[in-house]
Amino acid sequence: MTLQSAENYQPNYKKQIEKFNELYIQTRSKYLVQFPGRYITMNKKHSERVFALNDSMLKKHLEGSLTYGIFNGGYFNKFITFDVDFPEHAMARWATLKLIDVLVRNFLIFRKDIHVSLSGNKGFHVDLFFDKPLPVEQVRQFYDRVIDKVGPLQGGQIEFRPSWTQGVKLPLGIHQVTKRRCWYVDNLTLEPIESFDYLLGVEPMDTTAVTDLDFGLTEEQTQEFEAVAAETNISVNVLDQSAALQKARRILEAGRLTESNTRHNTTFTLACFFNSQGFERAEAVEAIMEILLATPREYFSKGSTPDFWLKEAKRLVDYAYDHDLSLGNTGKPVKVYRSEILAILQAGTFKQKQMLFAMLVTSKRYGPTFYLTTSTAMKMIGTNSRETVQNAIKALVKKGYVEYRRKGEIDRARSLELGRPRYKPNKYRLLLDESAADEPSVEVTNESTVVEVARQLCDVKEIRKYVKRYEYEHRWR
Template sequence: MKPPKNNGQQAIIKKLNELYIQTRRKYLLQLPDNYIALNRDKMANVFSLNDGLLARHLNGVNTYGIFNGNTVNKFITFDVDFADDETMARWATLKLIDVLVSEFRIFRGDIHVSLSGSKGYHVELFFDRPIAAEAAEQFYHKVLAKLPEFSERNIEFRPTWGQGVKLPLGIHQRTRRRCWFCDNETLEPIKSFDYVLTIEPMDANIILDAVIELTDEQAEEFAEIVRSTDTSITIVDTSKALQKARRILEAGRLTASGTRHITTFTLACFFNSQGFDRAEAVEAIMEVLLNTPRDYFSKGSTPAFWRKETERLVNYAFDKDLTLGNADKQITIYKSEILAVLNVGTFRQKQLAYAMLVTSKRYGRVFYLTVNTAMKMIGTTSRQTVQNGIDKLVKVGFVEYVRKGEVDHAKSKELGRVSYKPNKYRLLIDKPAKGEKSIETNGNQDLVDVAYLLCTEDEIKSVVKRYEFVNRWAR
C-alpha cells in the first residue's frame, strides 16, 4: 500500500506528533545495521524532528525513532523481541495483552500493537497526559512480574531518555518490511496508514493507580483505615466515607467536580458492603455518573470510559472484598423503632423491617437493599418471601419506594433482555423522641433479643398475634 499524500498524510503526521513526539531535539535514525542517536544540542547540522522528516518516514525514505521527554512519558512501549523466533514473539505478545486486560483492567481497545519490522512486536499504551517516567517504568515492572516466563531481555521498556523506540508505519531499514499496526487479538497486520487516526489516549490514572494505589500493600493499608474508622451511620455518629456515599446517592449525581475516580471507588466499596453483585454495582454507579452535569468531568471524558473505569474499580473492590459499613460497628436502636417493626405483618416481615431499619442506620434514610442481601439477613432462600415482605412494608407505611421497577435501557440493550435498575427505599417511621430508651448494638443481634432489651413482654404481646408470640417470642 502506498503512503497517503497531501491532506491525508498531514493528518497522519499530526496524529504521530500528538501520540509519540515528546522531544524534537533528540531522536533516532535507523540504518540497515544500527541506529544513530541525533541530538541537536550536542551535534552540528542536526535538524529538529519536524513534519518533513516524518513525511520521509512514512514514505519509506528514512526511518526515525523517538525518545521520551526525559522525565516524563506520554506513552509506553513494550518491545517484544525474541531475535529470530517469531513464534515465541507472537506468543509473548498475546500473553502480554492478556495480562494487561485481565490483571490491570486495561480496555482492549486502548492496547495498540505494531510490527517491529523484524520478527517482533511493539505493544503500546497512550496517555491523555504525560506521566512521570519513573511511574511508567514502575508500571512496566509490575506487568513483567505477571509474566514470569519472560525477562527484560525479551520484553523491553521503551522509550527512555537513553533508549528510543522506532516510530510505526515506516520501513525497517534492514528487512524492508512496513511496520504496520496489527489486530490486537490475531496480530494480523492492518495494512492501512489510517489506523493511527483511530487511536485515542487512555486515562493516565489507570497506570498511576496500578503503581500508586492498587498494590497489595496499599490495599491492606486502605482496609486497615476502614477497619480503624467508625464507618457506621447512627443519628449522632457518621463516618466521612459513608456520609460522602450517602450524599451522592441522595443527590443522584456527583456533588463536586473532579471527583469521579474517588467517588467511583468509594461507591464500589459501598455496594460491595450492601451485597450487590458486580453488575448491579456497575449500573448503580453509572446512573450517578450519567446524571452528573458534564462540566463536572475532565475535558474529553466520555461515558464509555466511565463505564470501563467503573467496571475496573468495582472488580478491584469486590476482588479485595473492600467494604464500607462494617457489620460489627455499633448503631443505636430506639424503642419506638422496634415497636414500629413489631407492628408490621408476619414474623418474617418483622425480620425484614428490622433488616431495613439496620440498613438505614448504616447507610441513610434512603438506601438500597438487594433481594439477595435481604434473603441472607432474614435467613430465607425464598425470593418471593422477601418480595412479599417488601410489598407489605410499603402497604403499612414502614418504607416507601424511591425507585421501583425502572428499566435500565442501556443495560437491556447490551444484554438483549429487559434489565432493571436496583430499587431504592426510604424509611417512613417517625424519628425517636428526645431521651427515648435505646440500646447500642452491632446490628447482628437477633430481633427477639433486641425487642426484649427495649420492651417488656406485655408490650410485645400487645402488638404481635397470640400464635406468633407463642411460636416466636415466648421465653
C-alpha cells in the first residue's frame, strides 16, 4: 500500500472511522475526552446529558479538534495496548524496541501484526488486534507473561490497556498538551509514518498466538454478553452495583421472576450473586432453577422450556464462577456497632460467636433475609465439620439470635431428577436489636475477625465478662 503524506492528503474519514470501529471500539457508553489539563471520563449510563461515542466524534478526533480515548467493554478485549511510559524519550524508545523484540522472538508474533504509535508525549503505544474477542483475564495473563520476559525497567513502566477503568487514547489524534499528532510509526525504526492511510492496512491477528484457548464466542455473541452485563451492572469493574444487588434481593424475596422476559438477565445476575455468597456451582444452579420453575409460564418467551433454562443456568453459572464474577458488596466494608458485638459475645461457644458474626456481616451485605449453605458456613468459620456448623446454627436459633425463613425444604424437581432427596438452601434472618446510629462502630471487611472487631469496640473487662476463662486464654489473648 502506498502511503500518502499528511501535507498534501485529506484522509478518507469514512474508511478511517470504519477501521476505528472494527479494531478499537468496544463500548460507546463510556469514553475519555482529553483536555489540555486533564482527561475526563464520560459515561452515558451515569448522565442523560452524555452522548454515546459516535462517528462524528471520531471524525473530530481525526481532524484534531477533539481527542478521544476508549475503554474495553468490561469482560472482553478485541485488542491490547502496551502503554510504554517513560519520562525520557530515549528510554521510551529503548523499552519499546525491547518489547517488540520480545513479542517477535519469545511469543512468535509476526512483526506485521505489531502496530506502534506515538503517545503524543514521550512514550509509545504498542497495539495487537485480535481476530475474535478474548476474555480480559486471558489478555491480562498474556500481558503479564510478556512483561516478565521484558524484565525490569528503570525509571518507567509498560502498562496494560484498555480495561473498564483505564482507557487508552485513540491514535492519529492531536495530544492536547503537546499538540503533537499521534502518528503510527515504523516498528523497526520507530520513525513516524505521517499518513492517515496506515490504519487502512491493519488486520487482526490470529488469537492462538496469544492464547491456546478458543473461548468460542463470535463478536456478535460477545456484544450481546457485554450488553447483558452492562444492563445488569454486575462486574467488579462497574462503579455502581447497587441496582443489580437490589434486583437480586427482590427476586430472592419473591422467589420467582418479577418481570417478564428477564430470564437470561436474571440467571446471569443470580449466578454472580451466588458466586459472591460462596455457593457451590450445583447449589447455584439449583437455586436459580427453583426461582425459574416457580415463575408463571407467561413470564417467559414463547417456546422457552425448563430444559433450556437448565442448560443456560449451567452455562452462565460456569462462566460466572470460571471468571470469578461477583455481585455487589463482596469486598465492601460494612459497619458493625458495639451493641451488635456485645450481643455476639453472649452467643455461646466461640464457634457460635464466629457463626453469628459471619451471619451479621452477610445480612448487612445482602439484606436481612439471606441464603446460607452448609458449605459456605463451613468456610465462614474455618471448619471442615458440617456437624459443627449445623450445631452452631441450631444453637443460635434456639437462643433467639437467628430465625429460619426456610429450612429443610425438599427440592422436588431436583430430587426426582437425581433419584434421592435434595434440599433447597436454607434462608435465615437475624433477630438482633437495631443499633443506635450514634453508638461506637467500626468498618469491617472480609479479613476482619470477631476477635479483632470486639477488641476495637470493647475493653478487656467487657470481653472477659462474657467469655469463659478457657476460651479467653486460647482465643482472645
